[in-house]
Amino acid sequence: MSARLLVQTLRNPTSLPADCDWTGLIAAARAEQLVGSLAFRLEGRKVPERVERLLAMHRADAGRVRVQALWEAEMARRALAPIGIPVVLLKGTAFHAAGLEAAQGRNVGDLDILVPRDSLGEVERALIAHGWERMKEADGYDDLYYRQWMHELPPLIHRERDRMADVHHTILPLTARPKPDAAALIAASIALPDGLRMLSPEDMIVHAAAHLIADGDMAGGLRNLWDIDRLLREFSRVDGFWPRLRERAGRHGLGPAVERAVRLAHDLYATPIPPSWRRWSAMDAPFKRRLLARNGWGQPTRPVTRFGFYVRGHLMRMPPMMLVRHLVTKARAKPDQSVSSTPISSE
Amino acid sequence: MRHGVNLAVGPLSFRVGSAWPGPVAALRHLYAGYPGCETADFTVRLEPVTPWRRWVRPSVAIQGDYVLPDAAPLPLAHGLVAAEMGMNLQMALGERRYLLLHAASVEKDGRALILTGESGAGKSTLAAWLGEHGWRFMGDEFALLEPETGLLFPFPRAVSLKNESIAAMAAFVAGDRFGPRLEGTPKGTIRHIRPNDQAVARMTEPARPALILFPRFGHAAEIRPVGPAEAFMRLTQASTNYVALGQRGFDALTGLVQNCRALALDYPDGAKAAELIELIWAEAAR
Amino acid sequence: MAGPLYIADAEGLRTVVLEGLAVLFHPRSGQTHIVAPPAPEILDALGEGATDLDGLVARLSERFEFDSNEGRPAIAARLGELETAGLVRRS
Structure with a gap:
């Protein structure tokens, strides 16, 4: 089980087995989007020369990832500055912009930002005026679905830089049971030197936990949990962090999700946590099994566990009748995805 | 993976895994004399599109460290082409030293x-x-x-020769350096030369x-x-x-x-x- | 002065001139741009500090011989391209 080897190595890079399956470790790390973090964890350790060449390549590439992520944020800042609303960076981009330890080797795909819900239209228009485009024509079921039920606009892509932007107005889909207080997220956000903002430390953990536990099928879970480990280690150095985190999680209706994420981080990555957070829960075991479902070829394993989490991911985001409607619509749309059943009106 | 081979090509190295023996056997024959490697830079996986497609109308999906979400699968008869495309893909998407x-x-x-x-x-x-x-x-x-x-x-x-080039090269390349003739691939008829x-x-x-x-x-x-x-x-x-x-x-x-x-x-x-x-x-x- | 103020965002810029075209590497964005004159000259002139279009035309006309009425549209067009590329921003 190479996910286990990956977790062990990230947790304790001195504990490498003598007959380490390097190819398997690296394949699992790439599949879990953790190869940059792994490369930094193993920096300066004694590893075979060919492996060192690979790890050095991934460390160097992390610099490029950082430049690209910060540039997308800066271009969005320039586009949105005239509107004069708070723009909060989320996830990896925020880690890099704030120079957090979690940023080390952290891959960033899309630009994720959070803006007030009543500015969504204005934000979308400003981004489109600055070269971002809708991925698909704005009609049909998917677009309607996004606008009615999701916590973000349909994704935008920049026509020259080919990078995606996700504009969120809250951190969980509107159909999910917990209802995070989006206004409070923005109110407590912290200004970065260039005028962009990031979530408060406690809200950043709440968001990461929401993403890991309460949203979706746990794809990319090991990386999300690694984020949580790094963030907790850094933020908990400030007095009073843990009670504030509990209070904040409760306020967003995400107390159980945050507690589970903290326990899993402690269990897998040995994150130091206070005794009051170490409650035992029978349901942690399947989460852990799902997180470790990856072999040394980089292949997903444990299909039954995965499918369980896939269904769960959908149930958590949607009430059951909506789920049925969604799955049926998706299944029907499949044969000719490229052709829309309704004529496309280009305003 | 059930079948696999490690290959060094130039300064880089690959591990190719396959659910079927055919593509790996073809690779071993085509790359006879190439060094292997202890640690591979990139992993390629040739997998059935769905589990039953290992047996029924076998269809090879190109997987690996780096993947294209919309890469079309190939019939098992073209497993060698899939392996080559998989290695190309790892290079194109993953290589950062050169x-x-x-x-x-x-x-x-x-x-x-x-x-x-x-x-x-x-x-x-x-x-x-x-x-x-x-x-x-x-x-x-x-x-x-x-x-x-x-x-x-x-x-x-291995050089991938298309259509008319195959006959032209046969004039001065020994037969044992040729791979199998692959008809009807996305690039037409293909034959590889070591x-x-x-x-x-x-x-x-x-x-x-x-x-x-x-x-x-x-x-x-x-x-x-x-x-x-x-x-x-x-x-x-x-x-x-x-x-x-x-x-x-x-x-x-x-x-x-x-x-x-x-x-x-x-x-x-x-x-x-x-x-x-x-x-x-x-x-x-x- | 009227109109927005522009500032160069070209720290660490690497420039290689190939056949009269300037190939630029912009470290902050990681992007490469191939630009024609007078784009490099505009970046240079903006390096002195923020100014608007009129100020920029004035700075350039001190250094180069051209009719500022005729040159102005070309300068405005290059300035717009540089802003889209992110090498120039409004201050």
């Missing part, structure tokens, strides 16, 4: 000739032909430029780039100079990782076009191209 040029290259006296152009320009066939006529074959798909040294590293994978012993034995030995050619097949013979700005633009388009290399890529490529002459070469047939290349080379190498 600047990758989608180009063929050959070497003489320690100096490299780079042949680049769109598919169908004939660079594979030209490089394969030159490789049997006094040049060392370095690769027909990717040339690896090392930014720190400006040296070109070989990537002598590079010759010299190309394999010297596969980690770099060369200094001396000349860049942009060949174009099927036109009256003509040679035109290509200015450094145009060469730069065409090479950025011929590179899969230019942007990802950032300043290293910029320095490598501006350096290459400033130090190396570039010419466009139109040619009606292989014999004429070879003749012109020898002429140009004699002048460039002076």
